Amino acid sequence: MSVPVTNEIRREIERRRTFAIISHPDAGKTTLTEKLLLYGGALREAGAVRAQKATRHATSDWLELEKQRGISVSSSVLHFEFDEHRVNILDTPGHADFSEDTYRTLMAADSAVMLIDAARGVEPQTRKLCEVCKLRKIPIFTFVNKMDRHGRDPLDIMGEIEEVLGMDVVPVNWPVGAGSDFRGVYDRLDRRLVTFSGGDHGTHRVDETVVAGEPDSEAVMEAMGPFAQDALDGLELLEGAGAEFDTELVASGLQTPMFFGSALTNFGVHPFLERFLEMAPGPMPRVSAGEPVDPVERPFSGFVFKIQANMDPDHRDRIAFVRICSGHFVKGLQTSHVRTGKSIRLTNSTLLMGKDRADVDEAFAGDVVGLFDPGLFRIGDTLADEKKIVFAGIPIFAPESYMRVEVAGVQKRKALEKGIGQLVQEGVVQLFSDPEGGSASWILGAMGPLQFDVMKHRLKSEYGVDLTLSSLPYTLARWPQAGFDPEDFKYSERIRVVHDRDGNWALLAQSPWDFDRLLERNESLELAETPDPSLFESAH
Ligand code: G4P
Numbered sequence: 001m002s003v004p005v006t007n008e009i010r011r012e013i014e015r016r017r018t019f020a021i022i023s024h025p026d027a028g029k030t031t032l033t034e035k036l037l038l039y040g041g042a043l044r045e046a047g048a049v050r051a052q053k054a055t056r057h058a059t060s061d062w063l064e065l066e067k068q069r070g071i072s073v074s075s076s077v078l079h080f081e082f083d084e085h086r087v088n089i090l091d092t093p094g095h096a097d098f099s100e101d102t103y104r105t106l107m108a109a110d111s112a113v114m115l116i117d118a119a120r121g122v123e124p125q126t127r128k129l130c131e132v133c134k135l136r137k138i139p140i141f142t143f144v145n146k147m148d149r150h151g152r153d154p155l156d157i158m159g160e161i162e163e164v165l166g167m168d169v170v171p172v173n174w175p176v177g178a179g180s181d182f183r184g185v186y187d188r189l190d191r192r193l194v195t196f197s198g199g200d201h202g203t204h205r206v207d208e209t210v211v212a213g214e215p216d217s218e219a220v221m222e223a224m225g226p227f228a229q230d231a232l233d234g235l236e237l238l239e240g241a242g243a244e245f246d247t248e249l250v251a252s253g254l255q256t257p258m259f260f261g262s263a264l265t266n267f268g269v270h271p272f273l274e275r276f277l278e279m280a281p282g283p284m285p286r287v288s289a290g291e292p293v294d295p296v297e298r299p300f301s302g303f304v305f306k307i308q309a310n311m312d313p314d315h316r317d318r319i320a321f322v323r324i325c326s327g328h329f330v331k332g333l334q335t336s337h338v339r340t341g342k343s344i345r346l347t348n349s350t351l352l353m354g355k356d357r358a359d360v361d362e363a364f365a366g367d368v369v370g371l372f373d374p375g376l377f378r379i380g381d382t383l384a385d386e387k388k389i390v391f392a393g394i395p396i397f398a399p400e401s402y403m404r405v406e407v408a409g410v411q412k413r414k415a416l417e418k419g420i421g422q423l424v425q426e427g428v429v430q431l432f433s434d435p436e437g438g439s440a441s442w443i444l445g446a447m448g449p450l451q452f453d454v455m456k457h458r459l460k461s462e463y464g465v466d467l468t469l470s471s472l473p474y475t476l477a478r479w480p481q482a483g484f485d486p487e488d489f490k491y492s493e494r495i496r497v498v499h500d501r502d503g504n505w506a507l508l509a510q511s512p513w514d515f516d517r518l519l520e521r522n523e524s525l526e527l528a529e530t531p532d533p534s535l536f537e538s539a540h
Pocket residue numbers: 023024025026027028029030031032050094145146147148149261262263264265
């Protein structure tokens with residue numbers, strides 16, 4: 001049933017800003033997230049989130065692993081109100097292994113904030129995540145963090161981003177002073193200087209003093225004090241370089257607006273948040289069968305981007321995270337589950353705030369709601385009032401490490417199968433199998449070893465099964481698209497032919513060189529990096 005678009009619904013949708021923060025571990029994502037919550041009024045005093053980083057999941061046993069390692073392996077959603085905006089932060093896992101979970105979460109975001117450590121510049125994981133954002137063509141905003149420490153020259157960081165990430169960088173503001181002398185930022189758009197003081201080592205909001213004027217005006221120069229000449233030189237260089245903001249280039253991920261600050265001391269967090277919310281897009285149209293679905297004009301639609309079971313050990317339930325793409329959601333909404341054609345009533349919905357949950361009565365395009373899942377949902381599923389809407393599924397990425405499941409000797413085989421089925425459905429790992437071998441030939445694939453540890457840990461704590469894995473030499477997979485005959489690989493030692501979870505043929509190899517050689521020998525063979533390469537192009 002469609003709900004007529006009222007001005008109120010339009011306003012609610014347009015004021016939403018849904019984004020993810022992408023960074024290499026330790027760049028300060030947890031700290032920045034906490035400070036955004038502080039400025040958004042969701043925290044009265046900062047310190048709690050970071051302090052709880054190692055203990056925050058004490059109630060959840062599979063997250064014991066997070067506690068042991070002091071890392072976050074799961075992701076959540078945070079939200080707050082700021083000015084006229086409703087802000088949704090899609091929190092992604094913060095560990096060094098690159099997981100599918102992060103990819104999927106980026107599919108649900110309308111923009112990304114790329115956090116760079118001022119001393120370290122672009123790091124490997126920043127690069128990978130940035131590539132995904134660029135594939136999806138989502139705007140990337142850069143926040144250069146840790147300006148309170150002596151880092152690299154801002155121009156040097158700009159140059160590195162341009163060179164390594166292939167984006168034009170346009171600084172929105174420019175730092176005045178650095179390290180313990182970092183005292184403010186000059187806002188190039190508003191032509192004003194903002195200086196900071198107080199903040200009680202970052203536990204509270206800082207005091208800001210604003211001086212309007214050109215950088216070389218007397219008032220601004222005076223307020224910049226001993227750092228005036230340095231700042232002026234940098235600003236003049238930028239003006240001379242002439243890179244102008246271009247909303248379209250930002251929207252397509254080719255240009256990134258850049259900000260400077262220190263999440264630790266809160267210096268620069270507020271100017272960033274204000275300006276970012278103004279510049280970042282609200283909910284964007286998503287594509288269904290080649291047609292954009294307008295977030296405001298069309299009735300309720302959304303897609304499942306993540307499923308997580310057993311988040312709360314007291315209630316062994318499964319939650320499907322749904323990103324609302326269009327329209328208005330009200331509790332009890334009758335809508336359609338497009339893959340099965342079933343009509344479903346969404347009575348059991350929850351709003352997630354970190355690990356806390358609250359009933360949700362109403363939500364809008366741009367929001368994420370959690371639906372209690374009776375086992376119906378799969379990642380990528382569309383829910384829509386209009387049955388003809390089908391959002392492109394979520395691409396699967398080729399795992400980079402592979403393990404064989406040792407089934408022999410497992411006593412609780414049923415529980416093992418159930419557990420693996422569940423974790424594969426959640427996307428913790430990918431499942432491949434030998435076409436003839438049944439469960440005796442299960443191969444698990446993941447981006448990195450941590451995912452296997454998570455899997456083992458959860459199988460043990462949730463299903464009571466000890467999983468034994470033995471490592472395999474493969475490091476990548478490709479999905480044949482044309483010119484493929486499994487018979488050709490019967491005697492191949494370096495390439496293994498398997499089925500993926502959906503029954504597609506897939507090839508596992510030890511090195512990219514194996515595939516290069518294969519392609520040289522088979523001119524008609526076409527290989528793709530994901531089972532359905534069209535999903536990337538069609539996501540937007
Ligand atoms: P992550 O989630 O990206 O992994 O990073 P996180 O926020 O946990 O920050 C990693 C480390 O960097 C922490 O230090 C944190 O205090 C520090 N940090 C974050 N933002 C800033 C900043 O703006 N300036 C400075 N100087 N440091 C920053 P730690 O020593 O690992 O932890 P802790 O002892 O501070 O708890």
